[in-house]
Amino acid sequence: MEEETSFDPDVIHGIFKGVWAKMAALEQEKAEASDAADSEAGASASKRHRRTTANANALKLSAELLRLFVVEAVQRSAAIAEVEGATKIEATHLERILPQLLLDF
Structure with missing residues (x-):
């Protein structure tokens, strides 16, 4: 029986990291926009960012x-x-x- 070759997990990890980085940047932009709106209203809440791993x-x-x-x-x-x-x-x-x-x- 022939052994099936799979994708390199390091390549998959690189793809995931790229997606996570984009998502984090979008979330940060949203948070900054929200903080700007909240600071005008007088309330500010900061989110703690966790590092995403696999x-x-x-x-x-x-x-x-x-x-x-x-x-x-x-x-x-x-x-x-x-x-x-x-x-x-x-x-x-x-x-x-x-x-x-x-x-x-």
């Missing part, structure tokens, strides 16, 4: 889930391409299966 097992699991998602997308797209008589999977095949794939995951 467990190594959670990263491995996320990488495996992403691998399964991609494999399923390729298999469904290949089935559509085969029905149409195409020898290559094209973007249109992926576009056709994507709505149901997203609902299934």
